[in-house]
Amino acid sequence: MKAIVTGGAGFIGSHLVDALINRGDEVHVIDNLRSGRLENIHPQAALHIVDISSRKVKEIIVRIKPDIVFHLAAQADVTTSEQSPDIDAEINIKGTINILEACCLARAKKIIFASTSAVYGENQKDLLSEEDPAAPISCYSLSKWTAESYIRLFYRFYQLPYTILRYANVYGPRQVAKGEGGVVAIFMNRIKKGEPLKVLSNGDQTQDFIYVKDIVRANLAAINNGSGEIIHASTAETTSINQLISYLQQIHESRPKTINLVPRPAEIKHSCLDNTKAKQLLKFTPSYSIIDGLRETYEAEVLNEK
Numbered sequence: 171m172k173a174i175v176t177g178g179a180g181f182i183g184s185h186l187v188d189a190l191i192n193r194g195d196e197v198h199v200i201d202n203l204r205s206g207r208l209e210n211i212h213p214q215a216a217l218h219i220v221d222i223s224s225r226k227v228k229e230i231i232v233r234i235k236p237d238i239v240f241h242l243a244a245q246a247d248v249t250t251s252e253q254s255p256d257i258d259a260e261i262n263i264k265g266t267i268n269i270l271e272a273c274c275l276a277r278a279k280k281i282i283f284a285s286t287s288a289v290y291g292e293n294q295k296d297l298l299s300e301e302d303p304a305a306p307i308s309c310y311s312l313s314k315w316t317a318e319s320y321i322r323l324f325y326r327f328y329q330l331p332y333t334i335l336r337y338a339n340v341y342g343p344r345q346v347a348k349g350e351g352g353v354v355a356i357f358m359n360r361i362k363k364g365e366p367l368k369v370l371s372n373g374d375q376t377q378d379f380i381y382v383k384d385i386v387r388a389n390l391a392a393i394n395n396g397s398g399e400i401i402h403a404s405t406a407e408t409t410s411i412n413q414l415i416s417y418l419q420q421i422h423e424s425r426p427k428t429i430n431l432v433p434r435p436a437e438i439k440h441s442c443l444d445n446t447k448a449k450q451l452l453k454f455t456p457s458y459s460i461i462d463g464l465r466e467t468y469e470a471e472v473l474n475e476k
């Protein structure tokens with residue numbers, strides 16, 4: 171199979187590239203290295219350094235003629251999206267439209283899109299289903315939801331097959347200790363440096379943390395399954411920030427200091443995604459427990475902001 175991974179130099183994309191190459195696929199990475207790193211990219215992958223918002227990306231995709239396009243390239247930082255919503259929209263919306271047009275021209279068999287649990291906004295339901303309404307509370311999640319809508323329209327207009335995977339909170343090696351999504355990487359970095367952990371509110375807020383290798387498996391499962399669907403890639407289990415700190419204490423073998431801060435306006439207090447649909451349609455169940463995933467992450471090098 172010939173695959174393109176946009177964002178293949180980034181945290182999640184680079185793990186996906188490794189897995190595709192291990193399967194024997196021909197892999198092309200499209201990335202402008204905005205937040206991604208050259209050292210993340212598997213040496214057997216062909217790298218195309220190009221902006222997904224540019225016209226050039228279409229020419230490259232048409233020339234490659236991929237079977238599958240995994241579209242992960244994005245501006246994925248909430249704070250940046252609030253400060254520069256235009257840049258966020260340029261990459262996440264216009265960039266996605268470019269990739270969709272190119273997929274149609276190249277007659278790709280499918281696009282698999284990296285979306286996010288953040289599209290549900292402040293919905294406090296214990297377990298969110300794919301049928302629950304999207305109600306973004308950040309420019310980032312609005313741009314991802316808009317990209318989802320374009321993907322569904324391109325199917326309607328041009329029959330471009332797709333699977334939209336809404337990821338829970340992903341953690342693992344190569345995640346950069348920066349921004350909001352990366353609480354595990356940020357905490358690991360501070361623990362290793364002996365610095366206190368900054369906890370928003372009282373630490374009771376919960377997340378559905380999923381290990382990056384499980385997200386890769388969900389993407390691979392979507393190659394032949396789940397067409398025309400929005401599907402959660404999640405564990406359907408919650409971990410509070412306080413529980414996360416106690417797991418990290420177990421792994422690090424000492425109690426980190428904590429500082430409690432007030433939450434920001436775009437903070438989501440509780441998020442847990444039902445994964446019944448992924449089990450049924452993708453035959454995907456996460457294989458890592460949080461403690462095993464955290465242990466593997468702890469053993470890896472922490473990457474700081476570029």
Ligand code: NAD
Pocket residue numbers: 176177178179180181182183200201202203204205206207220221222223241242243244245246261265284285286287314336337338339340341351
């Ligand atoms: P990341 O920042 O590590 O990866 C994004 C990649 O896209 C980087 O390599 C970056 O250089 C590239 N990129 C950015 N702008 C580009 C542009 N204009 N042209 C070409 N390449 C560009 O982020 P990540 O955490 O690996 O996220 C990957 C995808 O998963 C994103 O779409 C993100 O929205 C989604 N996602 C991530 C999480 C999470 O917890 N990390 C959760 C839900 C969804």
